[in-house]
Amino acid sequence: MSDGRTPAQIEADIARRRQDLAATLDEISLRVSPSTLVGEAKARTKGAVDRTAGQAFVVANRAVTSARGVLVAPDGAPRLERIVPVAVAAVAVAGLLAVGSRRPKKTRGRRRGR
Template sequence: MSDTRTPAQIEADIISRRDQLAVVLDEIGVRVHPKTIMDDAKAKVAATVDRTAGRAFVAVNRTVSDVKAQFVAEDGSPRLERVIPAALVVAGAVALLTVSSRRKKR
């Protein structure tokens, strides 16, 4: 197969390929630069933290909703049959902690 290009076309192809190669080398230089590597690592860590925080928020929100459903009826009124015993347990725990801390101070 013979090349029918003129010397000017061959020279133009060489210049074009040289320019393409320069662009590729510049891109490689940017990719392997320590600042670029650090920025990429920081972005990955930030994305991981965001994902973890999002999952934690969803889990906490679900737990709060579940607990709320135990103490509030669907119409928004409190479920006294559950609120009163829970309030008594909390009051008892506070009383025990208060008595316990007073005994330790003496």
């Protein structure tokens, strides 16, 4: 069952395969090390936060642009016929909230001595 290799060639193949195996094990241990896993988790989290922040910025920017289009004329002048009702509604809501927060809360009185 000779494949035509000399004992020296077989020993060299074994040594090479041991080195390859050692390099593979080193790479595996690096990939599963806690510091590597934590670093990868941080990178994934940062990417998700960046994407979410970017999406929130786009939504906010659209809302501001939409509100500007409704409340400001193309020449840049404020549209008072639209601003005044919005301002009145905002003041009314703020007033209702202020009045509602000033009402004394009803508490149940406890009788002592029972």
